[in-house]
Amino acid sequence: MIEFSGVNKWFGSLHVLQDISLTVAKGEVVVVCGPSGSGKSTLIRCINGLEPFESGRLLVDGTDLSNRKALLKLRSEVGFVFQSFNLYPHKTALENVTLAPIHVRRLGRAQAEERGRALLEKVGLADKMGSYPHQLSGGQQQRVAIARSLCMQPKIMLFDEPTSALDPEMINEVLDVMVGLAREGMTMMVVTHEMGFARKVADRVIFMDRGAIVETAPPERFFTAPAHARTRDFLSKILQH
Amino acid sequence: MVWFYLERIFGYWPVLLKGMGMTIGLSLLSLVIGVVIGFGFGIIRAGHNRWLSRVLGLYIDFFRGTPFLVQVFIAFFILPVIGIELSAFAAGVVALSNMAACFIGEIVAAGLKAVPSGQSEAAIASGMTRAQQMRLVVMPQAVRIITPSLVGQFVLLIKDSSVVSAIGLLDLTRAGWLIVQSVPNGLLVFGIVGLGYFIICYPLIHLSRRLERRSQAAFL
Numbered sequence: 001m002i003e004f005s006g007v008n009k010w011f012g013s014l015h016v017l018q019d020i021s022l023t024v025a026k027g028e029v030v031v032v033c034g035p036s037g038s039g040k041s042t043l044i045r046c047i048n049g050l051e052p053f054e055s056g057r058l059l060v061d062g063t064d065l066s067n068r069k070a071l072l073k074l075r076s077e078v079g080f081v082f083q084s085f086n087l088y089p090h091k092t093a094l095e096n097v098t099l100a101p102i103h104v105r106r107l108g109r110a111q112a113e114e115r116g117r118a119l120l121e122k123v124g125l126a127d128k129m130g131s132y133p134h135q136l137s138g139g140q141q142q143r144v145a146i147a148r149s150l151c152m153q154p155k156i157m158l159f160d161e162p163t164s165a166l167d168p169e170m171i172n173e174v175l176d177v178m179v180g181l182a183r184e185g186m187t188m189m190v191v192t193h194e195m196g197f198a199r200k201v202a203d204r205v206i207f208m209d210r211g212a213i214v215e216t217a218p219p220e221r222f223f224t225a226p227a228h229a230r231t232r233d234f235l236s237k238i239l240q241h
Numbered sequence: 242m243v244w245f246y247l248e249r250i251f252g253y254w255p256v257l258l259k260g261m262g263m264t265i266g267l268s269l270l271s272l273v274i275g276v277v278i279g280f281g282f283g284i285i286r287a288g289h290n291r292w293l294s295r296v297l298g299l300y301i302d303f304f305r306g307t308p309f310l311v312q313v314f315i316a317f318f319i320l321p322v323i324g325i326e327l328s329a330f331a332a333g334v335v336a337l338s339n340m341a342a343c344f345i346g347e348i349v350a351a352g353l354k355a356v357p358s359g360q361s362e363a364a365i366a367s368g369m370t371r372a373q374q375m376r377l378v379v380m381p382q383a384v385r386i387i388t389p390s391l392v393g394q395f396v397l398l399i400k401d402s403s404v405v406s407a408i409g410l411l412d413l414t415r416a417g418w419l420i421v422q423s424v425p426n427g428l429l430v431f432g433i434v435g436l437g438y439f440i441i442c443y444p445l446i447h448l449s450r451r452l453e454r455r456s457q458a459a460f461l
Contacts, residue, residue, distance in 0.1 A: 048366055076368030086363035090381050100367035103377060152367060 001026045001156060001187050002047055007056030009042065009211075016042050017053060018212040024189060026155075029182045031198040031219075032191045034208035035234060040191045043208065044158045047189065048078040061155055076104050079149025083161040085141040087133040087148070093120060094129040097148045105152060112151070119147040123177050139170030146177055157181065159190040193238055199223065207231045246426045250433060253420045260416025261437050267412060268399045268441075271334050275341025275398065276391075282342055283349020284375065297346075304343040309404050312336045317408045333405035341398050348390050352383035392449035396442045403438070413437050 002024040009017035016039045024030050032040045045051040047060055049071045058065040063074045087096050097116035101107045107115070120129055123143040133141055142162055149157060159178065163171045175197050182188055182201035192198070198205050198219050205222040207215040207230070215222070215231045223239075226232050250257075282301065286294050304312060316339075317332040327335060356379050364374040406415035417434035421427050 050362060050366060072368050072370060074368075075366060078366075080363075080366035082359060082363065084359055086357075086359035088360065088363070088378055088382075090385065099377060100369065103373055104368045148367075 001028070001061060002189070003057075003059040004046075005057045007046065007053050007058055009039075009046070009051065009053040016211045017046070018210070020056070020213060022206070022213060022216075024187065026187055027185045028203045029186075029188045029190070029201050030204050030206060031202040032189060032206045032208060033193055033195075033198070033234070033238075034214075037210075038208040039211040040208045041160050044160055044189050044191055047156070047158055048075050048080055050080070076100070076152055077155045079146075079152060079154035079157040081142070081145050081149055081157070081159045081162050083164050085133070085138070085145045085165070087141055087145055089133050092130050092132055093125060093136070093144045096133070096144055097151045100148070101151050116147070116151050119150050120144070123147050124173070137170060138166045139173045142166065142170075142174045143177055146174070146181075150181075156187045156189070159188065159192065161191050161193075163192065163194055195223065195239060207234065209234070243429065246424055246429050249424045250420055250426075250430060253416075253424075256411075256416045256419055257413070257433070257437070260411055260413040261441075263411055263415075264399070264402055264413040264438075265441060267330070267333055267337065267405065267410070268395075268402045271337035271341055271402070272395060272398060274334070274338035275345055278338065278342035279345025280349050282346025283353060286346055286350035287353035301343040301346055304340055305347070309336070309340055309401050310407060312340060313404055313408055329405070329408045329410045332408060333402070333410050337398065337402055337405065340401065341394070344394055344397075345391065348387050348394060349383065352387035353379060355386050356382045389449050389453035392445055392452060396445050396449070399442055399445075400438060 002022070004020045004022040007017055007020040008015070018039075020043065032043060034040050042051055046053050046058060046065070049065055049068075053065075060074060061077055063070045065071070065074075087093075088099065091099060094113065094116050097119060098107075098109070098112040101112040101115065102109060105112075117126075117129060120126060123146060125140060125143055125147070128136060128140060128144075133144070136144065146162075162178070163174050166174065171194070175194060178188075178190070178197065179201050190197070190202075202219045204216055205219050206213055207222070207226075207228070209230050215226060215228045217226070222231075223235065226235060282297060285297050286301070288294060313333065313336045316327060316336040317329065320327060320332070320335075360378055360382065361374050364378040369377065402412060403414040406412050406418065409415070411419075413434055417430050421430045424430060
């Protein structure tokens with residue numbers, strides 16, 4: 001479904017993605033972790049073309065990312081959830097969810113709203129359809145954002161630190177939605193430090209450092225017997241307490 | 242004595258009314274043209290094409306940095322030299338709407354840049370085209386941000402329209418000049434002229450203040 005081969009990216013002289021090769025199969029859930037500045041956000045932002053890259057090849061759902069013309073179509077097939085939610089503040093929850101289906105997918109308003117309502121119900125926000133983002137808590141906003149992506153019926157869902165901007169008591173309501181999604185068989189790449197989530201649903205965990213993939217392993221092995229010293233060092237820092 | 246002058250001034254009501262009509266008509270027409278072009282300018286100024294944005298920026302700065310009276314003279318006296326012959330009214334509309342477009346362009350550009358980049362990223366990620374991002378996501382938010390300053394700009398435009406009396410257009414100011422020839426009380430005559438402008442502008446000032454309060458309340 002997603003296939004990086006030899007992808008390199010620089011920000012000026014900073015080599016933010018170093019020779020990335022990685023394949024994600026359909027239905028797979030991959031968690032990406034690593035210290036800040038390790039390139040993990042940049043990695044998943046490449047997948048829907050939010051970040052261009054300088055060399056290498058990236059195939060997503062059979063589309064070559066260097067084909068800028070196919071990019072619009074591809075983006076409508078790939079959901080993206082941001083750390084800071086990025087809901088449209090001038091639209092209600094339901095309007096946020098239905099905007100792209102109506103204008104990008106060309107779905108009729110009634111049909112889009114039906115789909116949108118069902119999804120908002122699914123993420124537990126049946127009573128918040130008419131609320132504006134500023135009337136919602138962080139956890140509720142992020143759940144609307146997930147519903148907004150799902151309403152496009154994407155083939156892949158990307159999450160860029162979806163719980164990092166949330167108060168601790170709201171993290172689980174968002175993770176629960178994501179766990180449900182993973183169990184339904186969605187292809188997902190998730191940048192997160194929520195190791196409980198990784199243990200529960202990830203097929204593979206990837207550790208990145210300084211723009212390179214250091215280690216890839218199933219969660220069991222990743223947490224109990226990491227092969228690299230840098231992975232051990234990182235895990236000891238985030239799992240200390 | 243005051244009453245005597247007042248009576249005589251109001252004897253000229255058809256001229257005053259005509260002048261007021263001209264001021265309103267000229268301002269309104271220039272406003273509409275200025276807003277349309279100004280939004281175009283703003284989109285280019287805030288856009289990705291740096292070269293185009295810079296050239297337009299230079300053009301805008303020229304008109305923001307020269308007196309409006311000079312711009313009116315350029316439209317009326319200098320354009321004919323290069324073969325563009327304009328009536329006084331057309332020259333007034335051209336000069337006024339051009340200046341409005343320049344100021345509005347910068348306001349719109351500032352508004353567009355004030356919309357957080359996460360907004361257009363969310364729109365991009367959902368597969369929207371550039372035009373859709375602008376129309377559905379970024380512009381509606383920018384318009385909310387800039388509406389108070391936009392209405393404030395309308396007030397300035399109406400007041401600046403008085404300058405077109407210099408090329409002989411019979412607007413409210415010009416009506417004052419005509420009346421003062423036969424009613425030698427400048428204070429009274431231009432007091433009434435000023436009152437005329439105030440009557441047009443005050444509701445707008447009021448509106449701008451209300452919108453400002455509301456836009457501060459939004460998004461919280």
